[in-house]
Amino acid sequence: MQKEPVLLFTRSAGSLHFPTGSLRKKFSQKGCEAGMWKIVTDALPQLIVAGLQYTIPIAIISFIFGLGLALLTALVRISRKKSIFFMVLKAFFRFYVWLFRSTPLLVQLFIVYFGLPYLKISGIAPDGIKLTPLVAGILTFSLNTGAYCSETMRAAILSIPKGQWEAAYSIGMTRTLALRRIILPQALRVSLPPLANSFISLVKDTSLAASITIVEMFEVSQQIAAQNFQPLVMYCLVAALYAVACTLLSWLQGYLEKITSRYVSNIN
Amino acid sequence: MLKLENLSKTFGEHRVLDGISTVFPEHETTVVLGPSGSGKSTLLRSLNLLERPEAGRYHFDDELFDFGKGLSNKEILSIRKRTEMVFQEYNLFPHLTVLKNIIEGPTQVLHEAKDTAQKRAQELLVKVGLGDKADAYPSQLSGGQAQRVAIARALAMQPKYILLDEPTSALDPELELEVLKVLRQLAQEKQTLIIVTHNMAFAREVAARVLFIENGQILFDGPKAEFFNTKKQRIVDFISAMTFENI
Numbered sequence: 109m110q111k112e113p114v115l116l117f118t119r120s121a122g123s124l125h126f127p128t129g130s131l132r133k134k135f136s137q138k139g140c141e142a143g144m145w146k147i148v149t150d151a152l153p154q155l156i157v158a159g160l161q162y163t164i165p166i167a168i169i170s171f172i173f174g175l176g177l178a179l180l181t182a183l184v185r186i187s188r189k190k191s192i193f194f195m196v197l198k199a200f201f202r203f204y205v206w207l208f209r210s211t212p213l214l215v216q217l218f219i220v221y222f223g224l225p226y227l228k229i230s231g232i233a234p235d236g237i238k239l240t241p242l243v244a245g246i247l248t249f250s251l252n253t254g255a256y257c258s259e260t261m262r263a264a265i266l267s268i269p270k271g272q273w274e275a276a277y278s279i280g281m282t283r284t285l286a287l288r289r290i291i292l293p294q295a296l297r298v299s300l301p302p303l304a305n306s307f308i309s310l311v312k313d314t315s316l317a318a319s320i321t322i323v324e325m326f327e328v329s330q331q332i333a334a335q336n337f338q339p340l341v342m343y344c345l346v347a348a349l350y351a352v353a354c355t356l357l358s359w360l361q362g363y364l365e366k367i368t369s370r371y372v373s374n375i376n
Numbered sequence: 377m378l379k380l381e382n383l384s385k386t387f388g389e390h391r392v393l394d395g396i397s398t399v400f401p402e403h404e405t406t407v408v409l410g411p412s413g414s415g416k417s418t419l420l421r422s423l424n425l426l427e428r429p430e431a432g433r434y435h436f437d438d439e440l441f442d443f444g445k446g447l448s449n450k451e452i453l454s455i456r457k458r459t460e461m462v463f464q465e466y467n468l469f470p471h472l473t474v475l476k477n478i479i480e481g482p483t484q485v486l487h488e489a490k491d492t493a494q495k496r497a498q499e500l501l502v503k504v505g506l507g508d509k510a511d512a513y514p515s516q517l518s519g520g521q522a523q524r525v526a527i528a529r530a531l532a533m534q535p536k537y538i539l540l541d542e543p544t545s546a547l548d549p550e551l552e553l554e555v556l557k558v559l560r561q562l563a564q565e566k567q568t569l570i571i572v573t574h575n576m577a578f579a580r581e582v583a584a585r586v587l588f589i590e591n592g593q594i595l596f597d598g599p600k601a602e603f604f605n606t607k608k609q610r611i612v613d614f615i616s617a618m619t620f621e622n623i
């Protein structure tokens with residue numbers, strides 16, 4: 109399955125059967141409008157399949173892993189535990205967040221997919237760490253979105269008034285129980301809009317997976333454009349599809365905000 | 377019985393509690409008075425371990441806790457289960473309904489069955505005059521209602537001591553009255569209350585004992601009647617300032 113890095117920019121589109129010749133004929137016969145329509149309707153199914161097969165699953169799976177990682181990171185970073193183990197753990201997670209927020213996502217993808225095969229660890233991975241494109245992509249996207257979301261969650265937890273902690277402690281709760289029952293449910297509501305932001309960004313960022321040979325939606329649009337010589341149409345079309353997906357997500361965000369805000373007074 | 381010996385608490389350089397020794401008997405209402413910044417809140421919060429005094433001994437019934445040696449988490453939790461705090465700003469859990477606010481402690485901390493806890497919560501709501509508010513969210517309550525829910529939430533834990541830090545200071549006089557009536561009833565039922573308040577009329581009405589603090593030290597500790605008839609000039613001045621009498 110795995111391609112040599114050298115193949116990266118030679119885009120072979122052997123699997124695509126796009127009627128380039130006949131299309132061009134129609135284009136010149138029936139004029140611009142009908143030709144355009146045909147280009148769009150021919151390309152759309154392939155783009156949608158790629159979106160459903162790769163773009164959306166990669167975004168959803170990465171976001172779920174990312175959220176888990178973000179919660180873990182946030183909890184470790186706000187923890188009050190003073191043991192050496194926790195200090196090291198805190199430093200580690202702080203380093204992780206710094207690393208992934210301070211380097212470009214595209215570079216991260218390249219390091220994980222093209223770079224790690226050269227990381228030879230005797231005993232564990234003597235031949236280098238070779239990941240399939242999909243695994244490398246999901247891993248990188250999860251780590252990246254996890255770093256951003258952890259900051260969102262940490263800020264949300266810290267934004268809950270001290271009185272909520274004190275009321276929880278006063279009824280005899282431990283810190284863990286107070287977090288789980290009182291603080292996190294409120295923090296979740298606060299963090300919903302910025303988390304939705306991160307998810308929407310992630311959906312669009314999955315287009316970078318094209319560069320590590322994943323045939324997701326943007327990659328397919330490039331392959332089609334290379335065949336039908338309509339880059340403007342193809343890239344606008346794929347942009348529109350990303351826009352549709354993100355619009356649906358904003359609606360979902362609005363809905364989630366509404367049901368999680370039931371308890372807030374109706375002034376706003 | 378709750379007894380403090382030589383309790384001390386400093387914030388940085390500032391000694392907020394300076395060797396407090398006193399006894400809070402059960403089934404009696406103690407009112408804590410004193411000027412602003414004298415350490416009343418800190419004292420109350422220390423009883424519930426929301427503040428950790430650095431020195432002093434804390435007797436709870438026949439258990440002894442030494443602040444100088446530090447308290448384990450287990451000891452802190454065991455004290456907190458027997459003392460409940462009612463805050464000036466209510467601190468209800470905004471994401472839970474009134475009923476769920478009240479059963480949260482009994483079900484999650486005391487591990488009571490949900491239906492028993494709900495039944496008692498409903499009774500407590502009736503007791504504080506809010507029988508019809510079980511399903512409301514805190515944001516839908518007035519301040520007086522919210523504070524009465526907070527009192528019901530404290531009662532639901534069946535604590536030996538309820539600690540109230542200026543429970544009515546955020547309320548206007550009519551809403552304050554709703555809360556004070558509930559507190560008076562609790563005092564009459566011999567629920568042990570320790571109340572910090574600036575309301576002298578209320579103190580005169582419900583207190584059995586008065587603790588007067590200034591600069592982190594106890595200036596008066598005794599029965600209510602004695603307090604209001606004292607000849608100590610500082611206290612006479614304080615009372616007349618608070619009641620706007622003899623000025």
Ligand SMILES: Nc1ncnc2c1ncn2[C@@H]1O[C@H](COP(=O)(O)OP(=O)(O)OP(=O)(O)O)[C@@H](O)[C@H]1O
Nearest residue numbers: 387388390392410411412413414415416417418419
């Ligand atoms: N967390 C803290 N950090 C530093 N100083 C504090 C802290 N909490 C209280 N203090 C200080 O301790 C002193 C006593 O505060 P405390 O809140 O106990 O007074 P109080 O008697 O309750 O006053 P009030 O009537 O205004 O509520 C004040 O000078 C206050 O500024």
Ligand SMILES: [Mg+2]
Nearest residue numbers: 416417418541
């Ligand atoms: Mg105070």
